[in-house]
Amino acid sequence: MFRRGQRLLSLVAAGVAGLALLAGCGGGSSASGTTLTMWTFKEPHVKALQDAAAAFKATTGITVNITAYTPDDTFTSKVQSAAATHSLPDVMEVHAAGEDFTFGAAGLLTDLSSDIDASWKSRFLNGTADAGLVTPQIYQQSLDPKSTHLGIKTGQLLSIPFTAGTFGVIYANKAKLRAAGLDPNAIPKTWEDLLSWFKATTAKDPTGGGVNLGLSSSSTGLDWLMEPLAYSALGQAKYEALFGKDPAQNWGSANGQHVLDLYNEITPYWSPGAQTLSIDNADLGFAQGKSAFDVGGTFTMSSLQQDGMDPNNIVAFGLPPAANGAVGSAFKLAPIALTGLAITTQTKNSSAALQWLNYLTTEQVAGKFAQTAFDLPGTNLGANASKDVGPYLSSLESVFGTGDTAFNPTQNAFQSPQWDIQKAGDIVIKMSPLKQASSAAVNSQLSAYNLDSWK
Amino acid sequence: MAAHVLRPPALRRRRRRREALTGYAFVAPALVLFAVMGLYTIGYGLALSFARWNGFTPTWSWVGFGNYLDLLYRDPVYAPLVRGAALNTLAVMIAVPLLIVLISFPLAYTLNRIRLLRTTFRTIFFLPFVTAGIAVFYAWTYVLEPNGSLNFILRHLGLGTLSQPQGFLGNPSTALPTLIVVMAWGAIPVGIVLYLTGLQAIDGTVLDAAQIDGAGSFRTMTAIIWPLLRPITAAVVMLNVRDALQSFQVFLIMTNGGPGTDTTVLGLESYKLAFAGNLGQTLGLASALGWILFVVALLLAAVNLRLLRSRA
Numbered sequence: 001m002f003r004r005g006q007r008l009l010s011l012v013a014a015g016v017a018g019l020a021l022l023a024g025c026g027g028g029s030s031a032s033g034t035t036l037t038m039w040t041f042k043e044p045h046v047k048a049l050q051d052a053a054a055a056f057k058a059t060t061g062i063t064v065n066i067t068a069y070t071p072d073d074t075f076t077s078k079v080q081s082a083a084a085t086h087s088l089p090d091v092m093e094v095h096a097a098g099e100d101f102t103f104g105a106a107g108l109l110t111d112l113s114s115d116i117d118a119s120w121k122s123r124f125l126n127g128t129a130d131a132g133l134v135t136p137q138i139y140q141q142s143l144d145p146k147s148t149h150l151g152i153k154t155g156q157l158l159s160i161p162f163t164a165g166t167f168g169v170i171y172a173n174k175a176k177l178r179a180a181g182l183d184p185n186a187i188p189k190t191w192e193d194l195l196s197w198f199k200a201t202t203a204k205d206p207t208g209g210g211v212n213l214g215l216s217s218s219s220t221g222l223d224w225l226m227e228p229l230a231y232s233a234l235g236q237a238k239y240e241a242l243f244g245k246d247p248a249q250n251w252g253s254a255n256g257q258h259v260l261d262l263y264n265e266i267t268p269y270w271s272p273g274a275q276t277l278s279i280d281n282a283d284l285g286f287a288q289g290k291s292a293f294d295v296g297g298t299f300t301m302s303s304l305q306q307d308g309m310d311p312n313n314i315v316a317f318g319l320p321p322a323a324n325g326a327v328g329s330a331f332k333l334a335p336i337a338l339t340g341l342a343i344t345t346q347t348k349n350s351s352a353a354l355q356w357l358n359y360l361t362t363e364q365v366a367g368k369f370a371q372t373a374f375d376l377p378g379t380n381l382g383a384n385a386s387k388d389v390g391p392y393l394s395s396l397e398s399v400f401g402t403g404d405t406a407f408n409p410t411q412n413a414f415q416s417p418q419w420d421i422q423k424a425g426d427i428v429i430k431m432s433p434l435k436q437a438s439s440a441a442v443n444s445q446l447s448a449y450n451l452d453s454w455k
Numbered sequence: 456m457a458a459h460v461l462r463p464p465a466l467r468r469r470r471r472r473r474e475a476l477t478g479y480a481f482v483a484p485a486l487v488l489f490a491v492m493g494l495y496t497i498g499y500g501l502a503l504s505f506a507r508w509n510g511f512t513p514t515w516s517w518v519g520f521g522n523y524l525d526l527l528y529r530d531p532v533y534a535p536l537v538r539g540a541a542l543n544t545l546a547v548m549i550a551v552p553l554l555i556v557l558i559s560f561p562l563a564y565t566l567n568r569i570r571l572l573r574t575t576f577r578t579i580f581f582l583p584f585v586t587a588g589i590a591v592f593y594a595w596t597y598v599l600e601p602n603g604s605l606n607f608i609l610r611h612l613g614l615g616t617l618s619q620p621q622g623f624l625g626n627p628s629t630a631l632p633t634l635i636v637v638m639a640w641g642a643i644p645v646g647i648v649l650y651l652t653g654l655q656a657i658d659g660t661v662l663d664a665a666q667i668d669g670a671g672s673f674r675t676m677t678a679i680i681w682p683l684l685r686p687i688t689a690a691v692v693m694l695n696v697r698d699a700l701q702s703f704q705v706f707l708i709m710t711n712g713g714p715g716t717d718t719t720v721l722g723l724e725s726y727k728l729a730f731a732g733n734l735g736q737t738l739g740l741a742s743a744l745g746w747i748l749f750v751v752a753l754l755l756a757a758v759n760l761r762l763l764r765s766r767a
Contacts, residue, residue, distance in 0.1 A: 073730045073731045076510075076730060076731075076734065077510075077730050079511070080510035080511060083510070083511055084510075098734075099734060102509065102511060102734040103511060105511075105512065106509070106511030106512040106513065107512075107513060108511060145507075145516065146507070146735075146736060148509055148733070148734045148735055148736065150512075151512060207601065207602060215713075215714075216710075216711050216713050216714075217711075218713070218715065272601035272602070272620050272621050272622065272625070273600055273601040273621050273622040273624075273625040274625075275621070275625050275713060275714035275715070276596075276600070276622060276624050276625045276710065276713060276714060278711075290602070420532070420733060420735070421733075422733060423532055426715055426716055429713075429714065429715045430715055434627055434714055434715055436627060436715070448531075449531075449532070452531040452532065453532075455531075
């Protein structure tokens with residue numbers, strides 16, 4: 001009886017030891033043979049990520065399977081259902097400084113603050129390393145019961161930068177510029193100069209000489225064009241006051257009216273049907289020659305390349321400031337982390353996942369990613385930048401700036417936590433391009449919406 | 456026969472129990488499926504309509520009837536959106552069934568009378584129903600865009616004033632009517648089939664009697680055929696009213712509710728609240744809107760039943 005018990009004990013001990021060994025293989029430092037899954041919402045990133053995964057496997061033995069779920073709402077619903085069924089991937093590419101906080105607040109993302117040290121952070125472009133960090137200010141905003149970030153904690157680092165860039169980049173078709181008698185090398189210095197370009201190309205080609213922007217999502221008009229324009233016209237303090245509670249300075253005031261009047265000047269130059277275009281279709285239309293201009297971000301270059309447009313036929317530049325504006329010619333666009341890399345809390349391979357993040361954000365791998373995906377990485381490529389990302393992407397870096405004269409769309413602590421740019425966009429689109437409402441009426445409606453959002 | 460009558464009650468009971476068990480066994484898979492896929496989701500959806508949730512957090516915040524009140528009048532952002540969407544939905548609910556009846560009844564009447572090429576015409580008229588779907592909605596958007604084939608045809612027919620420089624879906628005043636036409640185009644074939652069924656069920660002697668009494672074609676149609684087909688008309692109208700109330704695919708694919716919010720309908724608004732709300736805690740609002748739609752559909756079904764019964 002005793003011997004039988006001993007045998008049973010030995011069997012259990014052997015089983016436990018075996019399981020421990022297996023567990024060690026999965027989550028320990030020796031991760032060779034491990035398979036990771038990674039989800040992204042950016043189709044143009046898939047090939048570049050797969051190339052990086054192949055090289056990563058050759059180095060570490062870890063397999064990474066990449067899957068894209070696109071467009072954004074598909075990605076969101078996929079994450080929702082996977083979160084409920086505990087089938088999240090190990091790693092996700094997420095919208096930085098927004099989606100990462102929402103997912104983190106729900107407990108879906110691992111806090112990376114103890115894993116990402118100062119030396120790792122120093123790899124990233126200036127001002128982007130802490131895009132996924134929950135600051136005391138972000139935490140305070142999250143305490144609103146309706147906040148999508150309710151649940152985050154100060155000090156959590158929920159993602160690290162993967163791609164960086166900015167909105168408010170104007171892409172122009174060189175051939176169409178020349179046909180309209182414009183010099184593609186003489187980049188417009190002011191908003192008014194840019195309008196004169198729009199006017200010239202539209203006059204030359206009324207159906208194919210206008211401006212494309214994915215206005216079927218009405219927030220893009222605000223996000224990518226009106227807000228940076230407002231910042232250049234009013235300066236930081238007055239721009240932020242637009243979203244505040246002071247009726248002398250917020251939407252509804254003369255400042256709001258001035259901004260809307262400026263933005264409304266673009267109305268005659270929208271491409272026919274721009275209000276029906278998705279962002280992807282706006283890019284596609286521009287690539288197909290249906291418009292002379294396309295408003296986007298630094299990331300738009302990758303879409304245009306995927307759509308088959310010759311990069312030699314594109315001139316890209318940042319949105320120029322309003323003439324006589326508060327910021328003046330020093331106006332620039334601040335580089336921000338656009339997407340981030342995050343590790344989910346459902347991973348069983350956190351060590352391997354961290355290795356993958358480390359690998360992706362090294363200078364060499366990030367450079368190769370940029371070349372393949374035609375997108376700017378969050379990793380600072382230093383002196384090799386122009387060589388690594390090529391002449392077209394490196395030219396986009398000239399739009400970047402820092403400090404008070406640079407518009408940073410991620411700095412929105414001055415807005416109500418309830419401010420929804422989509423709702424505001426639905427109001428503004430009635431003025432431009434739909435011409436259903438005057439700028440004064442839209443100013444009044446924005447005022448009402450802004451005040452309601454503070455209640 | 457006598458053996459059956461003389462069978463002991465215990466044996467009969469056992470046999471009856473076995474039969475009942477066999478019946479239950481056959482019904483069980485469907486019952487289980489309905490319990491899991493139907494009752495569970497219905498209960499889940501109803502509970503969600505009383506909560507605030509974004510689909511990610513492990514817990515819900517209970518708000519009672521707050522979501523319903525927000526949608527109906529309380530929230531300054533959502534209530535106006537719902538009101539606008541309700542008006543658009545109402546327009547669709549009236550215009551689509553009306554168009555379908557106005558087009559499918561004469562077509563069915565004509566198809567029922569002709570002999571030559573009847574099958575060919577039936578096939579042609581039924582094609583939109585066979586082909587309708589996401590791919591066709593995309594095809595329609597290409598037809599209706601600023602440089603699409605419809606504008607091209609209009610300009611080349613000398614009807615340039617009817618063309619839409621912003622596209623038929625880009626102009627706020629033409630977008631909703633255009634979508635109504637597309638919806639009707641997809642549903643007319645079913646209307647034709649239903650009317651054809653009704654027409655073929657009319658007793659020929661009634662029509663012969665009308666003819667003998669001197670009724671012409673028009674008089675026969677308006678005084679005899681149309682009244683006899685009222686139940687069919689009620690069915691066509693109610694089917695399409697329900698469809699107009701709840702379906703949103705055509706709006707999602709062709710306009711996404713735009714330009715602006717000019718073609719947003721309640722079904723689409725519910726979808727947007729659930730999946731395109733910038734990760735906001737609006738799943739409860741989406742569910743509440745779904746339940747409001749359910750109640751309206753239920754009322755319409757009751758009206759439908761009442762109409763059909765009164766005609767019967």
